[in-house]
Amino acid sequence: MVRAPYFDKNGTKRGAWSQDEDSKLKAYIETYGHRNWRELPKLAGLSRCGKSCRLRWVNYLRPNVKRGNYTSEEEDLIINLRRDFGSKWSLIAKELPGRSDNEIKNHWHTHLRKRADLSFSENKSNQNLESHEDNSMSKLSHLKEEDRADISLAAESVRTLSAEYIKSSSSSSSSDSCHVGSNSDSSLSSKVQPFEDSLMKPYLADTFSNTSYEYWMPIMDLANRPFLPSSDRDMLMVDDFLWSGVEYFQ
DNA sequence: AATTCACGCAACCGCTGTTCG
DNA sequence: GCGAACAGCGGTTGCGTGAAT
Numbered sequence: 001m002v003r004a005p006y007f008d009k010n011g012t013k014r015g016a017w018s019q020d021e022d023s024k025l026k027a028y029i030e031t032y033g034h035r036n037w038r039e040l041p042k043l044a045g046l047s048r049c050g051k052s053c054r055l056r057w058v059n060y061l062r063p064n065v066k067r068g069n070y071t072s073e074e075e076d077l078i079i080n081l082r083r084d085f086g087s088k089w090s091l092i093a094k095e096l097p098g099r100s101d102n103e104i105k106n107h108w109h110t111h112l113r114k115r116a117d118l119s120f121s122e123n124k125s126n127q128n129l130e131s132h133e134d135n136s137m138s139k140l141s142h143l144k145e146e147d148r149a150d151i152s153l154a155a156e157s158v159r160t161l162s163a164e165y166i167k168s169s170s171s172s173s174s175s176d177s178c179h180v181g182s183n184s185d186s187s188l189s190s191k192v193q194p195f196e197d198s199l200m201k202p203y204l205a206d207t208f209s210n211t212s213y214e215y216w217m218p219i220m221d222l223a224n225r226p227f228l229p230s231s232d233r234d235m236l237m238v239d240d241f242l243w244s245g246v247e248y249f250q
Numbered sequence: 251a252a253t254t255c256a257c258g259c260a261a262c263c264g265c266t267g268t269t270c271g
Numbered sequence: 272g273c274g275a276a277c278a279g280c281g282g283t284t285g286c287g288t289g290a291a292t
Contacts, residue, residue: 002260003285015285016260038277054278055261090280102260105281110258 013047017056021046025053026061059100066098070107078104079112 005015013021028044034057037050046053059065070078074096081092089101089108096104 002287003262004287014262036277050277051263051279052261058279059260087281101280106259 007047011047012049014052017060021048022056022061025056029057029061055102059102064098065100067103070111074099075107075112075115078108079115082108082112 002016003014005013005018007013024044024046028040032043034040034054037054040046040050041048041053044053048056060067077095078092081095085091087105089105093099093101093104
């Protein structure tokens with residue numbers, strides 16, 4: 001089930017932990033704490049690296065760790081939190097006392113992902129954009145006050161840029177009938193492209209590479225609400241199905 | 251009974267963010 | 272302000288186990 005113990009070229013032990021090592025680590029941390037993981041193994045008499053000790057403690061040895069036997073409530077909670085937080089396992093773990101992020105992550109990949117995918121496809125046809133927009137606001141609720149402030153600020157910037165763009169583009173052409181997905185309007189691509197280039201790409205390039213879309217999706221929703229006419233909102237790629245597709249293939 | 255294969259999970263790896271000198 | 276050291280996180284890997292053939 002686990003990797004067989006072995007020593008790497010530096011003489012550091014790796015692989016499965018023995019009972020003796022567990023007791024040494026537990027005894028040391030219970031007595032002295034774990035202020036410095038790097039130094040800890042030496043002081044505790046272990047031939048392990050600090051990282052390995054930390055992982056072992058967090059996942060198995062710390063007090064009140066729950067093992068196995070997930071309740072259906074826990075599983076539902078994980079599925080819901082995964083939908084809202086994305087792969088932020090440490091955040092999810094905070095909502096499930098006694099469960100470690102690693103264990104939750106494993107449980108998700110081995111048991112819950114298929115179940116979540118199934119319920120995703122079942123629910124997909126029943127969703128509508130309005131409920132999604134309401135949901136997107138609630139997605140911010142778990143964030144710290146300052147993080148929400150940052151997102152509001154980012155949303156405000158996008159909103160301002162959007163308004164400026166609409167103002168400048170409306171002076172040169174009519175946009176009332178533009179909708180994403182309609183190939184009949186030949187002006188669409190020329191309009192969407194510069195809009196995406198000027199507003200979206202610089203922002204998305206930074207954000208999307210580091211953060212799951214659940215974090216910036218609310219920004220987009222905030223950004224597209226008050227200013228943009230519905231046709232232009234469509235061009236901001238707020239199509240619910242499209243974005244859900246992104247999540248689906250993550 | 252022997253072999254193959256898929257699954258589950260503990261542990262590792264590499265990257266990012268934070269702290270400190 | 273900068274770089275090194277450290278802590279923490281998420282993705283991936285390796286291997287034991289049990290089911291299937």
